Amino acid sequence: MVDAIRNAPWLTFFPDNYLWSFNAAMEMSLARAGGSDPGEVDRVIRALEGDTGDNMRWYAEWKAMGDQVLAIAGKAESEGRALSASAAYKRASNYYFAAERFYFPKDEESSATYRQVVECFRRATDLDPRVRVEHVDIAYEGSSLPAFFVPAPGAAEHPAPVVIFMNGFDGNKEMNWYLATEELLARGISVLALDSPGVGEAIRFRDIPLRHDYEVAASAALDWLESRSDVDSDRIGVMALSLGGYYAARSASMEHRLKACVSWGAIWDYHRIWRERIEAAFAKQLPVPGAHLVWSTGTTSTDEALGVLEGFRLDGVIQQMRCPFLLVHGEDDQQVPVADAHAMFEACGSEDKTIRVFSNEEGGAQHCHIDNLSIAVPFITDWLASKLGGSVSGRA
Structure with missing residues (x-):
């Protein structure tokens, strides 16, 4: 059992579990550069309420959000909206990474999820003409x-x-x-x-x-x-x-x-x-x-x-x-x-x-x-x- 958080009122997502709270806060913070969206992160956090510490539930909810945002990216790309697709691929990549971080022992499923991390990020950068x-x-x-x-x-x-x-x-x-x-x-x-x-x-x-x-x-x-x-x-x-x-x-x-x-x-x-x-x-x-x-x-x-x-x-x-x-x-x-x-x-x-x-x-x-x-x-x-x-x- 991970220690409860000591003196950090900003970490209120899972107050009895530092590991989950720290990683949820990190996901929220990455929104500043397009790695996440606060609303999407909030939806995952709410879905996880009551299951604190169950790392396979963590995996399932973050992967589900990755899948959802990947579908958004694919639709935008098929419609020729490259910048919108790029932004969604970045968020999907990061959500897949959030899911896979807690997945142990590593196996074929975790490897497949991590390949999505890499492939989504590459697609995001390929579609962005600005860099x-x-x-x-x-x-x-x-x-x-x-x-x-x-x-x-x-x-x-x-x-x-x-x-x-x-x-x-x-x-x-x-x-x-x-x-x-x-x-x-x-x-x-x-x-x-x-x-x-x-x-x-x-x-x-x-x-x-x-x-x-x-x-x-x-x-x-x-x-x-x-x-x-x-x-x-x-x-x-x-x-x-x-x-x-x-x-x-x-x-x-x-x-x-x-x-x-x-x-x-x-x-x-x-x-x-x-x-x-x-x-x-x-x-x-x-x-x-x-x-x-x-x-x-x-x-x-x-x-x-x-x-x-x-x-x-x-x-x-x-x-x-x-x-x-x-x-x-x-x-x-x-x-x-x-x-x-x-x-x-x-x-x-x-x-x-x-x-x-x-x-x-x-x-x-x-x-x-x-x-x-x-x-x-x-x-x-x-x-x-x-x-x-x-x-x-x-x-x-």
Whole structure:
């Protein structure tokens, strides 16, 4: 049984279940960039009342909403209304992802649902003439990491800075579109959104598990970017959220071709975080079911998974970072204590480093600021533009 929510009055959807409330709030928040519609999210939440904690009911209701919105997208496309179809395909993609996140053990049905995540998002981007999205594969240790690349306006004529945008423990590259991709493009920064090891398609379809030495994935992405004529290879940064706060910081500490780093949420000692969760019989605040840990690490038990997490500590690593560093965290983050953010920031070896802790009073105090993305995302993307040479004003 997941702990009831402690001090977060904004999380009122399922007050006795943090996991469900956090994910419902996230679905609501993604409406700001077209990942959902508040009315559709509200209908799912209402349908789930009385079934809190039944993850297969969660799956069924979110999948049903995905199916409903997919039908809307297909009808709009058949009638030649490309932009309307694109918007609906994006929402369908995200609802299928919301459904599949809680589905364990993974099987053929969950895989089929996740393929809808990928296919709907690709169809959405193909139908939108306002942006050019390239769906690509990044060579990686005899396999490849799925990604999409979006060049900033004018990058073909004037090579642009780029942000390698990774998600976290349980996110995916498609979610990154709704979180900050459009804001980065508006500031003249191209985006490479990556399903890194243990994440998204990489774990589901290519059996690439989570690993602690994340600079291997970052180096692969850098090699790919440096081959492009529309990329300014001297202005490549990295950003990632949640557990990605570790991915980004580890990558920038070990791979000095990166010129800026944003940890969107602190991760100081991920082994300790999960040890405490396991010792509490998974009663602490979780972003996804506890089974995700064993599955994403490619192991067979929690003990074995904890062994993989031994390397997920930044002490002794982040001291080696040299590029500008931004760490953002929430004052009332119920998954990772704010004390970890201060420890991580103090240890960082960069001379140019900034920490921003969002408070309950202003909003953005929850994990990865899911309670107020509209205050946190502009702060993050403005900082990246100032360090990589983008445009805070939006003008070229």
